[in-house]
Amino acid sequence: MNDVKEPGPDHIMALLGYLMDGLRRDVLAATRATASERSVPPVLRDLRFSHIRMLSLTPPDGMRVSDLAERIGMTKQALGEFATALEGLGLMESVRDPADRRVRIVRPTALGRTVVDASAGLITEVEAAWRDRVGARNWDRLRDLLAAAVAKGG
Structure with a gap:
């Protein structure tokens, strides 16, 4: 039986997954820790990272729902x-598109x-902590490489 602490695969998909998992974990921890200490809406504590991502995008x-889904x-x-769920x-x-009443438009509320x-x-703070952890030069290079990869075909 494999030990949980054993390193997993080291291909790029796994490494990016591990990085995302760590960033998500730290953002959610910061969200829960700071929601009561700052002017952060309490509802933020109960959201999953995927909800935050959808709202931010x-x-x-x-x-349109179909365009946002894409x-x-x-x-x-x-x-x-x-x-x-986010409406709840x-x-x-959610509103109907005035140009085509069959189409549903979703948009964030003021909240x-x-x-x-x-x-x-909070994401900016977590990124700064990771930048300190791995070194500014390494972090900045990672960001530049990821941005270039996304621009070329992501």
Whole structure:
């Protein structure tokens, strides 16, 4: 039986996954630790990272469900479920497109935009901690390489 502490695969997909898991863990820990200490909306403590990501990728003026699903990389049905959950928390609202009443537009509410701003601040803090942990030069190079990879084909 394998020990949990044994290193896993070291291919790029695994390494990026480990990095994302660590960043998510630290952002969620910061979210829960600071929600009561700052002007962070309490609802932020109860969100999953995927909810925060969806809110942050939704333009303030809104976007068609199908277009947002493509942007985020989800099915339209899954995105609709996420949107409904966020609507229930008062973070997102759904309206009909005036140009085509069959089309649903989702957009963050004022509270949703506040959550996006608060989570962006926490992400910046977590990134700064990771930058300190691995060294500024290494972190900056990693960011530059990831940005270049995304620009070339991501």
